[in-house]
Amino acid sequence: MHEMSIAVDMMQQLERIAAEHGVSRVERIELEVGVLRLVVPEALRDAFSAVAAGTVAEGAELDMVETPARARCGACGEEYPVQVEEYLCPRCGQAAGQILAGNDIIIRSLVCDSDGGGAAHEDQGG
Numbered sequence: 744m745h746e747m748s749i750a751v752d753m754m755q756q757l758e759r760i761a762a763e764h765g766v767s768r769v770e771r772i773e774l775e776v777g778v779l780r781l782v783v784p785e786a787l788r789d790a791f792s793a794v795a796a797g798t799v800a801e802g803a804e805l806d807m808v809e810t811p812a813r814a815r816c817g818a819c820g821e822e823y824p825v826q827v828e829e830y831l832c833p834r835c836g837q838a839a840g841q842i843l844a845g846n847d848i849i850i851r852s853l854v855c856d857s858d859g860g861g862a863a864h865e866d867q868g869g
C-alpha cells in the first residue's frame with residue numbers, strides 16, 4: 744500500500760512547514776491528490792493518522808481534492824487531459840512525452856494553531 748509512503752512524505756513536509764511557522768498544532772490539511780497516483784482516500788487517512796500520531800498533526804483532518812491529469816505530447820507539443828489508462832496524444836497518437844499534472848500530492852493549505860501568532864501556511868480559500 745503506497746499510501747503509507749505518501750503519508751510519510753506529507754509528514755516530512757508538514758514538520759518543515761510547522762517548524763518555519765511556529766505551528767503548535769495542525770487542525771486541517773487541504774491536499775491536492777493527482778489522479779494518476781491512484782490514492783485510496785480511506786487508506787491515506789488511515790496511513791496519515793498512524794504517521795501523525797504524537798506529532799503536531801495528530802488528529803488533523805484531511806481534505807482531499809482530486810487533481811485531473813494533463814500531459815504534453817513529446818512529438819507534437821499538444822497538451823491534453825489524460826486518463827489513468829490512456830496516455831496517447833489525441834492529435835498524433837504518440838505516448839505522452841511529459842506529465843504536466845495529476846502525478847503529485849500537494850499540500851495546498853493548512854489550518855493551524857501557531858505559538859507566535861503567525862498566519863497559517865497559506866490563505867484559506869474559503
Ligand SMILES: [Zn+2]
Nearest residue numbers: 816819832835
Ligand atoms: Zn502529439
